[in-house]
Amino acid sequence: MTTQPGTATHPGTTAQPGTETAGRVIDVLLLFTDGPDELGVSAIARELGLSKAVVHRILQTLVGRGMVALDQESRLYRLGPSAAALGARALREFDLRAVAAATLRRLQADTGETVTLSALVPGGRAYVDQIVSTHEVKMTVELGRRFPLHAGSSGKCCLAHLPEPWREEILAASLPALTDTTPTDPGDLRAELAGIRELGYASSHGERQSDAGSVASPLFGLDGDVRGAVSVCGPRSRVTPAFIRDCAPRVVEAARDISAALGWTGESPAGRRGRASASPTRPRKDPAPHD
Secondary structure (H helix, E strand, O other): OOOOOOOOOOOOOOOOOOHHHHHHHHHHHHHHHHOOOOEOHHHHHHHHOOOHHHHHHHHHHHHHOOOEEEOOOOOOEEEOHHHHHHHHHHHHHOHHHHHHHHHHHHHHHHHOOEEEEEEEEOOEEEEEEEEOOOOOOOOOOOOOOEEOOOOOHHHHHHHHOOOHHHHHHHHHOOOOOOOOOOOOOHHHHHHHHHHHHHHOOEEEEOOOOOOEEEEEEEEEOOOOOEEEEEEEEEEOOOOOHHHHHHHHHHHHHHHHHHHHHOOOOOOOOOOOOOOOOOOOOOOOOOOOOOO
8 A cells, every 4th residue: 555645544534634744743653663662853754755854843742742752862762751651551441451351361371371462553463461471481572562464373363354455455565574484475375364264263383473383363343343363372382283273272262252242243344345444454554564
């Protein structure tokens, strides 16, 4: 998907006076969610297709509100204390986390490995909660960081159940390799996604992190749209094919329990042709992922 500089890219929005400026401010903040910890004016301007003068004005406003902070030596910007407070409050209040909490704890106790909860966000998905394994060697994830949908079991679950036009738009775009095993061929990935819809779960062996393996199942909301995924992840040495066969039914059951608590009645709209959705997950132009 090609994004015109300064235009809104999320469903239900238009580039009207006032909203265009707000959209630019939000786009600047979103760059910090999945890119480097620190960004300069030039990098932000290049990613968003804006002039350096516009980016500088936006950053000055954000600095004044504590949303970003400027390192006086490097002249690079990072998220500020107000952004941290806002993110912490959002995580506390996010309904999906509250709904899923008991199920995540039960799944972790049943499997012994780290259990994660992902939510769809603009341009990908992000971890919003985790219950960490008690093993000495274990996997942990970075909450709030955005990842692309084509890599890893949680991302593939979400991608498999997006409305077909959106799914095809992602497959037609660049599919960057995060590791040596990241799926990057659209045809192969399309076939795998069909299998995920049939099985009800996805697995990954080093696709997002080379030393990690996982199995995940999608979460659906009241309207039947995919909202995220629940996964069990661990070191590849423990997440073997036998482990996945044993674990997959438990992950699927956990995902169904969480989806039911969100109001899902059992029907997924995946594959409906041309369906318009209110979900804020339509793909947009994003900076290259870092892992």
